[in-house]
Amino acid sequence: NAGVTQTPKFQVLKTGQSMTLQCAQDMNHNSMYWYRQDPGMGLRLIYYSASEGTTDKGEVPNGYNVSRLNKREFSLRLESAAPSQTSVYFCASTRLAGNTGELFFGEGSRLTVL
């Protein structure tokens, strides 16, 4: 029962480097989300995808891009990492668009940008 799987779990980058966080779910969910969690700031929505083929900006999209590769996979890319992007990133999915169901979260990817 994998649920939502995120890779990598830990990553250290230098300022200006790029990287992609991978997320995959095996629950046949339609909607997928990327959040970042920072101390005192809670969970902030970066991007989301209501269904395969669509993506939309959340609260804090600047500096990020996303790809909904297929129904299972939703990746988050940092093109030129900055120290302000040091955070814990969570991917989540839910079965139905319109928020009629439970969000299932991965265990997080801890990113440090030096």
Added chain:
Amino acid sequence: QQQVKQSPQSLIVQKGGISIINCAYENTAFDYFPWYQQFPGKGPALLIAIRPDVSEKKEGRFTISFNKSAKQFSLHIMDSQPGDSATYFCAASDNRDDKIIFGKGTRLHILP
């Protein structure tokens, strides 16, 4: 602009006591209000949720109270236990888009 305001930031409660966490929102289009629980090193997990057509929902020791006119909702944890020590997030969404917006979280510590 913070769409969901959560308080307090941190809370310490004696074992057996009642823990109360409050949230307020501005967007009257919100129609789904879940609470999530997060343990250290883990992702958040759904605890309980409510829709605005009811004023209260209870599941075991956990109760959501909802006040539509005041645009407020709260989580009550009865007979709080050390195992309840975690970070709690309220959230809100409306079904016209698919965003789910979270509060800043409350770190709850239950004293043994």
